[in-house]
Amino acid sequence: MRQYRFSFNTIPLPLAGTIFLLLLFLRHPAAILDANFWGEDGWFWYPDAYKIGVRSLLLPHTGYLQTISRLGGLAAQLVSVRWGPTVFAVIALVVQMLPALFLVSRRFDALWPHYPSRLAFALVYVGLPNSVETSGNLTNSQWYLAILAFLVIVSAPPRGGIGRLGDSVALVLSGLSGPFCILLLPVAVWNWWLDRGREGALRLALVLATTTIQAVMLVQTMGQSRPKxxxxxxxxxxxxxxxxxxxxxxxxxxxxxxxxxxxxxxxxxxxxxxxxxxxxxxxxxxxxxxxxxxxxxxxxxxxxxxxxxxxxxxxxxxxxxxxxxxxxxxxxxxxxxxxxxxxxxxxxxxxxxxxxxxxxxxxxxxxxxxxxxHMTPTDFNRVANAFANAPAGTRMVFPVRPEGEKPMVLIKK
Known part of the structure; x- marks a missing residue:
């Protein structure tokens, strides 16, 4: 993209992050105010964490590890099931916001010097049409983590150890939350080839390591989760x-x-x-x-x-x-x-x-x-309150969005 000489006062990152979060919230307030589990959120991530705890992190789904969703399921165990969907939705919105925030940071000043157009593209990302399926639900946060991982791979090196640690966490978490690390590997190789520096080598090593893990998972489950x-x-x-x-x-x-x-x-x-x-x-x-x-x-x-x-x-x-x-x-x-x-x-x-x-x-x-x-309200809160007061061994069925999908089933411990 063309390099412009233009003086523009950048928006402080905390303010930019707040604006992006507010815009995402305003697109879909019900994701927070009337939170319900979405698809696999209620079919796998929450029930598996409820049943077997941290061991759920090792369970592949549709052929690969889905760590961000599993971590969300574990985090939701810290509150009652009534607030579980809200925990999922908050994590999902924060993850969705991060690529926009990272793009407008100084890490992209050299790659995309024209700040107004970079900010405009971040706003396009936040307002992307036809994205309701991926917004505000943890099941599809892997897509936004993949975008964040791409931005980390191509960005300028961080100035300190905290930034380097953040980059590593983003690459590992994204790499272990879907198959995108496999698709990012050519980009990581390309980026390393451009400068042959230590930072590029570290990023390539992390992408390669997570690619190896996910490739093993895919091979082991091949035929069980792919369309036949x-x-x-x-x-x-x-x-x-x-x-x-x-x-x-x-x-x-x-x-x-x-x-x-x-x-x-x-x-x-x-x-x-x-x-x-x-x-x-x-x-x-x-x-x-x-x-x-x-x-x-x-x-x-x-x-x-x-x-x-x-x-x-x-x-x-x-x-x-x-x-x-x-x-x-x-x-x-x-x-x-x-x-x-x-x-x-x-x-x-x-x-x-x-x-x-x-x-x-x-x-x-x-x-x-x-x-x-607008999504039709469900009786999730009523069922969740009844579940909280139910004796051990009680089996309850919870509604899951999108409307008409199979429900979540929990047996009280």
């Missing part, structure tokens, strides 16, 4: 995925356009070619930072197409809808947004104008999707 049926691999399905998840989701235009994209292979194909062209141009004229992020996003996108979990009997058909498997496209969606910023920063007049226009178009999606859909 046909994926629905066709060119029309692919262009619908690209058009719906990387174009329409970012701009969230009219419902009429959504129906047109959904039903017309030609329209989906044109939009797919357009977004690929934008990405190629951004790669051509962008910085190393963008190229590294684009590589990471491409690997995430490819892996999501090959091994989607819980995407129905024909995963590619499901992924080609606006809401189906939206978590898989949070990172690729940010890459497309970064491509818009990259084109806007180029010194080439027409490309820069096109990039600015695309950034303005993106604000439509941000504004239209600024608040997440």
């Amino acid at each position: 049926g046909p994926l629905g691999v066709t060119l029309p399905n692919l262009v619908h995925i690209i058009a719906m998840k990387l174009v329409f989701a970012l701009c969230l235009a009219s419902h009429q356009l959504e129906r047109l994209v959904r039903t017309s292979d030609i329209v989906a194909g044109v939009l797919s070619v357009a977004v690929v062209t934008i990405l190629v141009l951004a790669w051509r004229y962008g910085t190393t930072l963008f190229r590294q992020f684009a590589l990471f996003g491409a690997l995430v996108f490819s892996a999501s197409l090959v091994t989607p979990v819980g995407a129905g009997p024909s995963p590619w058909v499901t992924l080609g809808t606006l809401g189906g498997g939206a978590r898989y496209f949070v990172i690729p969606l940010l890459v497309v947004a970064a491509a818009f910023f990259t084109l806007a920063a180029t010194p080439r007049g027409r490309l820069s104008s096109a990039g600015l226009a695309l950034c303005l178009l993106m604000t439509i999606g941000i504004v239209r999707d600024r608040s997440y859909p």
